[in-house]
Amino acid sequence: MSLITVNDVSKRFPLPDGKGEFSVLEGVSLTISAGEVVALLGRSGSGKSTLLRIMSGLIGPSDGRVQFKGAPLVGSNPNLAMVFQSFALLPWLNVQDNVELGLAARHVERTERRERALKAIDIVGLDGFENAYPKELSGGMKQRVGFARAFVLEPEVLFMDEPFSALDVLTAENLRGEIDDLWNAGMFPSKSILIVTHNIEEAVFLADRVVILGSKPGRIRGELQINLPRPHDRSHPRFKALVDYIYSVMTNPEIEMTGMVEESNGRAPIPRSTISPFAKALPHVRVGGISGLLELIVERGEALDDIPLLAQTLQLEVDDLLPLLDAAVMLGFAEIAEGDVHLTAIGRDFATTTIQRSKDLFRQQALGRIPVLSSIVSTLKEKKNLAMRSEFFLGIWDDYFPIEEAESQLATAVDWGRYAELFEYDSNEGRLFLPGN
Ligand SMILES: Nc1ncnc2c1ncn2[C@@H]1O[C@H](COP(=O)(O)OP(=O)(O)O)[C@@H](O)[C@H]1O
Ligand SMILES: [Mg+2]
Numbered sequence: 517m518s519l520i521t522v523n524d525v526s527k528r529f530p531l532p533d534g535k536g537e538f539s540v541l542e543g544v545s546l547t548i549s550a551g552e553v554v555a556l557l558g559r560s561g562s563g564k565s566t567l568l569r570i571m572s573g574l575i576g577p578s579d580g581r582v583q584f585k586g587a588p589l590v591g592s593n594p595n596l597a598m599v600f601q602s603f604a605l606l607p608w609l610n611v612q613d614n615v616e617l618g619l620a621a622r623h624v625e626r627t628e629r630r631e632r633a634l635k636a637i638d639i640v641g642l643d644g645f646e647n648a649y650p651k652e653l654s655g656g657m658k659q660r661v662g663f664a665r666a667f668v669l670e671p672e673v674l675f676m677d678e679p680f681s682a683l684d685v686l687t688a689e690n691l692r693g694e695i696d697d698l699w700n701a702g703m704f705p706s707k708s709i710l711i712v713t714h715n716i717e718e719a720v721f722l723a724d725r726v727v728i729l730g731s732k733p734g735r736i737r738g739e740l741q742i743n744l745p746r747p748h749d750r751s752h753p754r755f756k757a758l759v760d761y762i763y764s765v766m767t768n769p770e771i772e773m774t775g776m777v778e779e780s781n782g783r784a785p786i787p788r789s790t791i792s793p794f795a796k797a798l799p800h801v802r803v804g805g806i807s808g809l810l811e812l813i814v815e816r817g818e819a820l821d822d823i824p825l826l827a828q829t830l831q832l833e834v835d836d837l838l839p840l841l842d843a844a845v846m847l848g849f850a851e852i853a854e855g856d857v858h859l860t861a862i863g864r865d866f867a868t869t870t871i872q873r874s875k876d877l878f879r880q881q882a883l884g885r886i887p888v889l890s891s892i893v894s895t896l897k898e899k900k901n902l903a904m905r906s907e908f909f910l911g912i913w914d915d916y917f918p919i920e921e922a923e924s925q926l927a928t929a930v931d932w933g934r935y936a937e938l939f940e941y942d943s944n945e946g947r948l949f950l951p952g953n
Contacts, residue, residue: 518586519673519708520548520571525580527566531918538918539733540566544580546727546736548673550707553699555723557713557762560835563734564712568675571710572596594622597666597706601678603658605650605665611637612646615664622669636668639698639705656687663695667705674706678713696722700746714835716762717824720755721748728765728773732797737765738773756824760855763823766834767841767852793887794909795916798928799839799846803935807874809840810849810867813859821856847881879936888929893938896950903949906930906941 525544528537540563548554548571558564569575571582573592582589597618605614615633624632637643640660650658659679666674680688698704713719719726723742730737740762744754765773812830813820820826827837841857844850849863859867866877882889892909896902906926913922930948933939939948 517550518547519550519584520546520710521583521586522546522567522571523581523583525567525570525577525582527563527570527575528578533919535914541570541577541734544729544734544736546571548708548710550672552724553709553711553722555711555713555719555726556729557716557719557726557766558729558734559731559766559838560714562729562731564714564729565677567729567734568598568677568710568712572598572675595671596673596675597669597671599659599662599666599674599676599679601681603650603655603662603682605658605661607650610647610649611642611653611661611664614650614661615668618665618669632668633664636664636705639667639703640664641694654687655683656691659683659691670705672707674704674709676709676711679711680718681713681715692718692722696747714833716759716766716834717750720758720762721750726758726762728762730769740773759824760822763855764852767823767838767845792912792916793891794912794925796888797917797921798886798888798925798932799842800924800928801839801843802928802931803878805840806843806847806849807867810844810859810863813850813857814864814867821858823852823855823857826857846885847878848885849881875935875937878932879938882932882936882938886932888925889933889936889938892929892933892948893950896939896948901949903947906946906948909948 523545525541526539527541528539530537544567546567556564556567566575570577573582573589584593584595606617609617612630612633615636616629619629619632634643634646637646640663642657642660642664645653645657650661653661659682662679680692683691699709709722711719711722720742725739725741727739728737729735740758742748742758744752744758748755750756765771809830813826816829820829823837823841827834830837841850841852844857844863845852847863848860849866851858851860862877862881866874866881869877883893895909896904909929910922910926913925916922917925930941933948934941937951940951941948
């Protein structure tokens with residue numbers, strides 16, 4: 517039975533300076549059925565929280581519709597509860613009162629409130645802490661209160677927005693396991709769970725179905741059934757195959773997601789683009805970060821080509837590792853297939869040669885493969901003094917991105933361009949110019 521149906525939903529937000537709108541979600545359709553755990557996976561900024569807020573009725577879509585059990589959703593849905601990454605507890609209320617809050621808002625009378633809250637507190641393993649205040653609790657305990665506060669409402673659907681992301685690794689692992697146990701034991705207070713995460717292993721561990729949201733604007737790229745017996749065993753070969761498959765999809769925006777994991781997913785041809793070179797976002801990483809990562813892969817050899825393992829070894833969040841890999845792929849230093857990263861001959865050379873030769877290689881690759889950098893160079897060449905105010909370029913990026921993002925694009929282009937000795941930047945005058953001037 518379908519509980520929540522999202523039909524062709526788009527969401528646009530106004531740009532801060534009144535210059536139109538930018539699109540966060542486009543044409544999203546999704547169904548959440550009773551009895552399933554769904555993970556919504558996407559990089560930060562892809563619109564996951566926005567989609568969750570739309571699905572819960574907290575904000576409306578710009579286009580499309582949301583239904584709950586076949587009826588249009590009007591206002592916030594009382595049949596669902598939400599657990600937040602930030603816990604969102606009221607510091608002046610103790611555990612008991614924090615948990616009772618939602619019931620009080622629903623005018624449940626006092627005795628029943630007490631009883632239900634005690635039960636929820638018990639389920640999350642916090643009995644004995646009813647009178648404690650949030651500041652006396654560890655992060656993991658605070659999030660247990662977050663769960664109790666949602667459980668006490670006995671919602672038909674539970675939404676969780678990166679509920680384990682603010683916790684340290686062990687605490688997160690622990691709590692995640694307990695939530696999974698409750699679900700597997702049939703003791704969960706709701707009929708289905710939708711969890712938002714950027715953590716691929718977490719998604720494969722918890723979910724029956726993983727939906728992948730692509731970025732800028734957020735679109736559903738596809739979904740994957742996690743057809744493993746519950747609890748999902750991380751050492752099962754299929755677990756690893758699924759994780760690798762998702763990594764390969766998330767590191768390559770061009771891959772069409774078939775959901776057929778056994779098949780080797782050959783790279784789709786990259787369509788030639790006719791859009792402005794400024795519209796394609798550079799990943800925000802410094803050249804030093806890219807070369808550092810490549811050096812490490814060269815030194816560790818084949819042992820480190822598995823991306824999940826690489827993330828684990830470097831103790832990097834996926835969100836931090838993926839942009840580095842994106843940059844390496846963009847520059848032709850690495851290739852990614854089925855969750856493994858392989859350095860190209862040029863990448864290997866770049867990581868191991870002298871600084872001057874690294875710069876030469878970087879320049880060659882940047883000019884050949886990063887259109888925005890060659891576009892800046894040719895613009896500068898057009899000018900008699902071979903210089904241009906950086907605001908000129910910022911203005912172009914600003915047509916494609918919100919202003920903070922435009923500024924980050926400029927900063928990254930300057931970092932890469934300077935390293936490659938393609939152009940120089942005078943920060944006092946805010947000017948870009950060709951070397952030798
Ligand atoms: N109320 C809002 N007004 C303007 N922009 C917003 C608003 N909410 C989210 N955004 C923007 O929408 C994009 C997606 O945000 P979000 O849904 O929080 O992504 P995620 O949860 O995947 O990290 C971001 O660029 C964010 O800045
Ligand atoms: Mg979010």
